[in-house]
Each structure stands twice: as C-alpha cells, then as structure tokens.
Amino acid sequence: MVNEKIKISTRNLNVYYGVKQALFDINLDLFEKKVTALIGPSGCGKSTFIRCLNRMNDVIDICKVEGSIKVDGEEINGKEIDVNVVRERIGMVFQKPNPFPKSIYDNIAYGPRIHGLANNQDDLDRIVENSLKKAALWEEVKDRLNQPGTGLSGGQQQRLCIARAISINPEVILMDEPCSALDPIATAKIEELIDELKKSYTIVIVTHSMSQAARVSQNTGFFHLGKLLEFNLTEKIFKNPDNKMTQDYITGRFG
Amino acid sequence: MTEHIVKSYEGQLQELTNTIIKMGALAESQFSNSMIALLKRDQDLADKVSGKDFLMNEFDIKIENLVINLIALRQPMGIDLRETVSSMRISSELERIGDLSKNIAKRVRHLTFDVPSEIADSFKRASNVVQKNLKDVLDSYSKRTKDTAFRVWNSDLQVDELVNLVMAELLDFMKINEKNLEISTHLLFAAKHIERIGDHVTNISENVYFLVTGDQIKGTRSKKVDKSVET
DSSP states (O other): OTTOOEEEEEEEEEEEETTEEEEEEEEEEEETTOEEEEEOSTTSSHHHHHHHHTTGGGGOTTEEEEEEEEETTEEOOSTTSOHHHHHHHEEEEOSSOOOOSSBHHHHHHHHHHHTTOOSSHHHHHHHHHHHHHHTTOHHHHTTOTTSBGGGSOHHHHHHHHHHHHHTTOOSEEEEESTTTTSOHHHHHHHHHHHHHHTTTSEEEEEOSOHHHHHHHOSEEEEEETTEEEEEEEHHHHHHSOSSHHHHHHHTTOOO | OOOOSSHHHHHHHHHHHHHHHHHHHHHHHHHHHHHHHHHHTOHHHHHHHHHHHHHHHHHHHHHHHHHHHHHHHHOOOHHHHHHHHHHHHHHHHHHHHHHHHHHHHHGGGGOOSOOOHHHHHHHHHHHHHHHHHHHHHHHHHHHTOHHHHHHHHHTHHHHHHHHHHHHHHHHHHHHHOGGGHHHHHHHHHHHHHHHHHHHHHHHHHHHHHHHHHSSOOOSOOOOOOOGGGOO
C-alpha cells in the first residue's frame, strides 16, 4: 500500500440515522485506480459508508453525516458543495440492475445530455458507443439500441448500468453488491469488467461473497457493527488477517 | 478457536487434523521400531515395519483427497486455508519418513553380526534426538504451538553432528577389518536415513510454524561444526 495515490480519504466519519449511530469514526483511504472491497455482515455499515462517498445519504432526512470525506484532498461533505458535481465524479451501481424505462441508447445518453457533455448527435453517439464498449456490452446490443433497456437479461442490465455510470466519465465507481442477482457467468463478466475498468477508475465494491472480494480487489476493509475493524491488502486479509474478528468472519465462524 | 457455523465444514477440518495425528503416530512407531530392529537385529520386527508401510501411503492418499475436497467444496480462507495447505505438505513429509524407516528395517536382513555396542550407542543418541523432535513437532501441530516448532527447526544441526559421529565411528570400524565392510555399508546408509528423517522433521516444523503464524520461519540456525567429525 506504499506509494499509492490516495483518491478518497475519510477521517472520523460518523453517521447517524436519527439517534441510532450507524458508523463510528471511519478512517479509510481508497487508493486511485485500485479496487477496494468492503466486506462484513449485513447491517455492519458498509453500504452506508459507500453511500456517504457520493452523498446518497443526503436524500434520507433523518440521516446525519459528520466528519471529513476528501476526494483528491477536497472536502465533499458540506452544504456549500454542489452535490451534482460530486456525483458527476463518483458514479454508482446498485445491487439490483435498475435501467431507466427507456431505450438502451437513452439509458446511456441521459447523463451526458443533462451534464452537457455532447456538442452534437455524433458526439453523443460516440459517447454511447464508447461507454457500451467499456462495459463490454456493445457487441451484444449494437443492433438493438432502440429497444428498451429493461428487456435485457439481468447480467446485461447490470452492465448497462455500469455503462450508464461511466458515460459521464466519473473518477470513482461505487458498486453495491453488483453481482448478487446474477448467475456465475454474468458474475464472471462483471468481474472481468471490473479488472478492465480499474485501469481508468477507482472502484469500491461492497460484496457478501468472500471469494468475489478475494478475486477482484487489491485492498479489503472489514466492517463490523459500524466500525472498520481491519483494512489491509486483500491477500493478507484472506491468508492471515490481523484481527480475530476478521478471521472468524472470513472463515465462517462468526457467532 | 470458535467453531464454524457450518458443522460439516468443522467436521471435515477436524477429520483432516485427526488423520495427520494418526499418521504422525504411525510414523513415530515405524521409525522407532526400525531402529530397535536394526540395533537388536530383530528380523520379525523389521518385517513388521516393512509390512506396515502401505498404511502410511494410504494415510497420504486419504489426506490428499480430504485436502482436494476442502479446496473444491469449501474454498477455505485464513487459518483454514493454512491448515489445508500445510496438512498436505506435512502428510508428504510423514510419508517420506515412513519410506526411510522401511528402508532402515530392510537393512536388518543384511547384518551378518550384531552392531558393536559402542556404535549402537551412537546410533541411539542420534535417533533419540530425531525421535524426540518428531514427537515434539507432532505435539506442536496438534496443540498449535509455534515455539516448539521453532525449537525443533533450530535443532537440526545437532542431529547432523550426531549422525556425523556415527559415520566417523563406522569408518574407523571398517578400517579395523575388511569383514566389517558389508555391515558397515548398510549401517552408513541407515545413519544417512536418520539424518534425512531429521530433515523431514524440520520441514514439518516449518509447516507448523506457517500454519500457526501465517509467516515463514526466519533467521539462521545456530551453526556449530565439530571439525573432528568432518571427513
């Protein structure tokens, strides 16, 4: 982990839902163009954590986020900061594929249009094609771009969502259990895609699959009851973790 | 150690450990019986050792199957992964100890007269150290203690020295009378086998250390070379 550039760093990050505290003093560094996996039992705060990174928790009234979240050294967690700019830089893919009820083309073109990234139709066509290519979906859909995105298979829909996320050229992609609804082949395609995408993007993935975390990530963080108990090289976590709780969790001994 | 949530997984790992312990106990008795057979020229006991060697091979095959099943069906992580991998390696080391013990036993037939008591005593000194190390390293495996594993690892040079002493005595014995040549040749091989068994015991100690700590044993062993036995 030495000599890596830090893309996102959180310091003393505390999150509350009403009176219930969901995260306790999270200090975590995410390295640029690396895949960081977040693991831990349900309700441990890993989803809450990544939702902080593009301020998705803003939409929950009772949710209060305290502490520092810096992207490239700049604070993103404050009322004076434009949330749309944050989300332009930090895209997200969810557990269940959620394409817009629009054509495949419009699913991708929507973001670039509202962010004014294309000057003309040719520009927009190029962005759509490039995004679908980067998401390894182009060959499968290039002849039916006008058909609804919801008509694709689950795995294709998820890659469509990834294409949509990268269409506005973000710096970071957050993935919240992106493969939990997919079969092994579709999962393998997403994992191959993650390997490819990490050349250009910083990726954070929340997963319940230990083997997936082991396969795709370089660093792994283990959350438990709202605390980050261990953050280490993925190899270290799965071969010889420092923390006893991590050991119990990854080996299936958790009580 | 807390138990696995899935009891059958716990059961499979436990079976692996138990099989190693049983195989280790057999390796201990094979080695010590082969030494008794050699030094007492006990042909019946030597035959018993040779006849039991297939059991060591069966243990080795059983452990290999258990390990492959664990990797394929459970994808062990952390301590379980280290347990699985080191068990397979310890099993091959034990299997080699079994082979060498059998080889010592097979030499009993070629002893035309009793091993002279002085040489027998030197043999005992060397094999006792190796037997104790084997026992200790198997204890350190079943109790998961890294300190014992380290001590065993660090005592290999003592074994080498004691074996060199046996060999020096055998050379002298050969020089006295050429009738001593045949028996001495077999005894030289036996001495070399004791040293080799010592090496396998050391390899086991490295695996136990890795299993317990997740690290390789580091450092240099204390080197003390006795010039008088260098040949």
